Amino acid sequence: MRRRPWESVVLYGTLFLISLFFVLPVLAMISMSLKGGTTDLTDTGLIPRDPSLDNYRTLFENASSAPVVNWLINSTLTSVIGTALTVVVASLSAYAFARMDFPGRRLIFAGMIATLTLPGVLFLIPQIILINDLGLYNTIPAFFLPGLAGVFGVFFMRQFFLSVPVELEEAAFVDGANSVQTFLRVVMPLAGPALATLSVITFLAFWNDYLWPLVICQGSGCTLQPGLQSFQDQYVTDYGFLMAGGLIAAIPVLIVFVLAQRWIVQGVVSSGIKG
Amino acid sequence: MSAPTTAVLAEPKRIRAVAAAPRRKHGVRRRIGSRWYTPYLFILPHFIVFAAFIGWPFLLGFWISLHDWNFFNDVQPWVGLDNFAAVLDPDDFYGGLFYRSLRNTVVFVVMSTPPLVLIGLGLASLLNGKYRGRTAFRAIFLSPWTLSVAVVGLVWWARFHGTIGPIGLLIGSVGLEPRPWLTANPWAWISITTATVWWTVGFNTIILLAGMQSISPQLYEAAAIDGAGRWQQFVRITVPLLRPVLLLVITLQIIAGFNLFGQPQLMTGGGPPTAQTTPVQLYVFQLINGTNPRLGIAAAVLILTSFVVGIISVVSFRLLRTERA
Numbered sequence: 001m002r003r004r005p006w007e008s009v010v011l012y013g014t015l016f017l018i019s020l021f022f023v024l025p026v027l028a029m030i031s032m033s034l035k036g037g038t039t040d041l042t043d044t045g046l047i048p049r050d051p052s053l054d055n056y057r058t059l060f061e062n063a064s065s066a067p068v069v070n071w072l073i074n075s076t077l078t079s080v081i082g083t084a085l086t087v088v089v090a091s092l093s094a095y096a097f098a099r100m101d102f103p104g105r106r107l108i109f110a111g112m113i114a115t116l117t118l119p120g121v122l123f124l125i126p127q128i129i130l131i132n133d134l135g136l137y138n139t140i141p142a143f144f145l146p147g148l149a150g151v152f153g154v155f156f157m158r159q160f161f162l163s164v165p166v167e168l169e170e171a172a173f174v175d176g177a178n179s180v181q182t183f184l185r186v187v188m189p190l191a192g193p194a195l196a197t198l199s200v201i202t203f204l205a206f207w208n209d210y211l212w213p214l215v216i217c218q219g220s221g222c223t224l225q226p227g228l229q230s231f232q233d234q235y236v237t238d239y240g241f242l243m244a245g246g247l248i249a250a251i252p253v254l255i256v257f258v259l260a261q262r263w264i265v266q267g268v269v270s271s272g273i274k275g
Numbered sequence: 276m277s278a279p280t281t282a283v284l285a286e287p288k289r290i291r292a293v294a295a296a297p298r299r300k301h302g303v304r305r306r307i308g309s310r311w312y313t314p315y316l317f318i319l320p321h322f323i324v325f326a327a328f329i330g331w332p333f334l335l336g337f338w339i340s341l342h343d344w345n346f347f348n349d350v351q352p353w354v355g356l357d358n359f360a361a362v363l364d365p366d367d368f369y370g371g372l373f374y375r376s377l378r379n380t381v382v383f384v385v386m387s388t389p390p391l392v393l394i395g396l397g398l399a400s401l402l403n404g405k406y407r408g409r410t411a412f413r414a415i416f417l418s419p420w421t422l423s424v425a426v427v428g429l430v431w432w433a434r435f436h437g438t439i440g441p442i443g444l445l446i447g448s449v450g451l452e453p454r455p456w457l458t459a460n461p462w463a464w465i466s467i468t469t470a471t472v473w474w475t476v477g478f479n480t481i482i483l484l485a486g487m488q489s490i491s492p493q494l495y496e497a498a499a500i501d502g503a504g505r506w507q508q509f510v511r512i513t514v515p516l517l518r519p520v521l522l523l524v525i526t527l528q529i530i531a532g533f534n535l536f537g538q539p540q541l542m543t544g545g546g547p548p549t550a551q552t553t554p555v556q557l558y559v560f561q562l563i564n565g566t567n568p569r570l571g572i573a574a575a576v577l578i579l580t581s582f583v584v585g586i587i588s589v590v591s592f593r594l595l596r597t598e599r600a
Contacts, residue, residue, distance in 0.1 A: 008406075011401070011404075011406065012408075014401065015401060015408075015412050018398070018401075018412075018416070019412060019415045019416075021473070022415050022416055022418060022419060022473065022477075023415060023418075025419075025430045025431070025434060025473065026418075026419075026430070028430075028433075028434075029429075029430055029433070032433065088320075089320040089321040089324065090321060092317045092318070092320060092321065093317060093318040093320070093321040093322065095317055096314040096315075096317035096318045097318070100313070100314040100317070101314075102311070102314035102315065105314070108318070108322070111330075112325065115329050115330075115333070117585070117588060118333075118581060118585070119530070119533070119534065119580075119581050119584055120534075121534070121556060121559070121577055121581075122333070122336060122577050122578070122581045123328075123329060123332040123333060123336065124559070124563075124577065125336060125339060125563065125570050125573055125574050125577065126331070126332030126333075126335035126336045126339060126574075127328060127332050128563070129335070129339070129344075129346075129570070130327070130328065130331070130332060130335070132346065145324060145327075145328050146328045146329070148321075148324050148328070149321075149324040149325045149327065149328035149329045150329070151325065151329075154321060179313055183317075204421055207423070208421075208422070208423035208424070208425075209423075210423055210424050210425050210536075210537050211536055211537070211556070211560070214560075215560070215563060215564070224425075225423045225424075225425040225426075226425070228425040228426070228429060229425055229428075229540075229541060232428075232429060232432070232541065239433055242429060242433070243429070243433065245429075246425075246426045246429045246430065249423060249425065249426050250422055250423075250426045253421045253422060253423070254418070254421065254422075256421070257414075257417075257418055257421040261414050261417075264417070264421065265413070265417070265481055268417070268420075268478055268481045268482065269481060269482060269485045
């Protein structure tokens with residue numbers, strides 16, 4: 001159906017107004033973070049009267065009261081290591097469930113999938129106790145181990161492997177490849193898009209995780225998200241400073257979002273499938 | 276992009292196809308499994324972590340709920356079902372708090388699900404067309420979803436905080452009374468719901484949009500020839516054919532609503548003054564984090580709540596399945 005000119009105006013006008021609702025809070029956050037020192041309460045405009053990076057400077061200099069650098073390192077290590085391990089172990093396991101026949105396959109897979117339907121917090125308290133018993137309190141592995149144990153990655157990669165034409169693998173076997181070679185040389189090279197989608201949504205999940213790190217870390221041993229919360233308690237009135245902290249946590253994911261939007265949309269659609 | 280529902284529908288067929296594979300003469304399955312332990316080696320790395328951090332905790336959770344469990348004790352006293360009895364008794368201290376937090380959670384679910392689904396539906400229909408810039412707008416609507424709840428809480432706490440927050444100023448400038456956005460109900464719930472819509476409505480939009488795009492354009496063309504306007508097409512074609520996807524989104528939304536934690540924790544601190552916006556998860560957090568952690572009680576609360584959520588999801592997925600059949 002062809003659109004008449006006034007319809008286009010209405011459409012774009014509506015879209016633009018809605019976009020403001022989504023974009024303005026982040027712009028306001030950036031703006032507040034650039035307003036000097038303790039925010040001048042009369043400077044309420046979106047464009048700061050006297051923009052400065054003072055808040056960011058304080059953020060990185062007050063290492064004793066605000067260990068932002070430690071949090072940033074912990075968040076980065078958790079997300080990078082956690083994502084890499086998740087993608088590897090999920091692919092291996094998913095390939096066996098998709099393509100191999102072995103006693104217990106159905107039972108194990110059904111049991112794992114059943115846990116997908118349970119709310120994650122159900123495991124919260126035993127996981128805290130487990131982490132404490134293993135002496136992992138305040139460590140990087142503690143942040144990613146429960147996520148690594150999750151079943152979504154296995155489910156997601158299995159769906160992908162099932163969609164690969166089985167003839168390719170048969171051809172590899174005829175050529176004398178063993179299962180590991182087939183997996184690494186034939187199947188995995190085709191898995192690029194699936195791996196990208198899984199990596200990006202896993203990275204976001206690790207980076208943004210809030211409740212879990214909050215209950216198993218303290219002080220400079222934390223990641224950025226629980227760190228931000230302790231900030232909010234400490235510097236209630238210092239909006240500019242708080243917003244600078246928030247942006248440190250937000251910028252990496254916004255960059256990932258801009259670069260990998262396509263995979264994120266794919267990931268959202270497949271987490272719909274998961275449900 | 277295929278609709279989520281079609282993928283789910285295709286699933287049982289695929290499982291059957293794979294299960295049938297070994298019977299084939301040169302089935303890949305048999306060849307890959309030539310050494311009996313190979314498949315187990317493939318699943319082992321994930322399975323160890325799964326067993327340790329999900330399987331074992333699942334069982335341990337029930338065990339803990341039967342004890343008066345505390346980090347600081349060497350011995351955890353066995354209390355049988357006392358924790359459950361306490362939590363289920365409205366006159367008990369812990370039970371009273373549990374019912375209040377459960378009521379708060381339900382209030383949030385009831386209040387936030389309609390806007391999150393309806394706005395998602397509206398945005399998806401706006402995006403479901405052929406025009407320039409469509410993917411850019413889709414990206415803008417989804418962008419807040421990539422932020423953590425800590426950032427979202429911070430952003431909206433600053434929006435609503437006091438009368439100096441921009442929303443306070445805006446309301447003041449049009450001559451309306453300033454509202455206690457974070458310190459009295461219903462304003463506190465409105466603030467929390469607004470923040471949640473901003474944060475997650477893009478997720479629903481994307482799933483609904485995928486569903487809409489799987490509806491055949493010919494149906495719309497036929498309807499247009501018969502003289503149906505856009506609104507009629509939406510009501511008569513889009514909504515009925517989207518029903519399974521809509522039910523899926525509603526179900527996911529209700530489950531997500533029960534997971535409410537960060538928004539009230541960061542924006543209202545669980546207040547107005549006496550925990551009127553404390554949902555179950557925040558209550559559990561307080562039980563864990565207090566000076567006298569009551570892990571047994573917390574475990575019982577989580578088991579009971581998971582049971583409630585479990586019933587809701589089973590019922591909705593039954594509904595979904597009959598819808599599809």
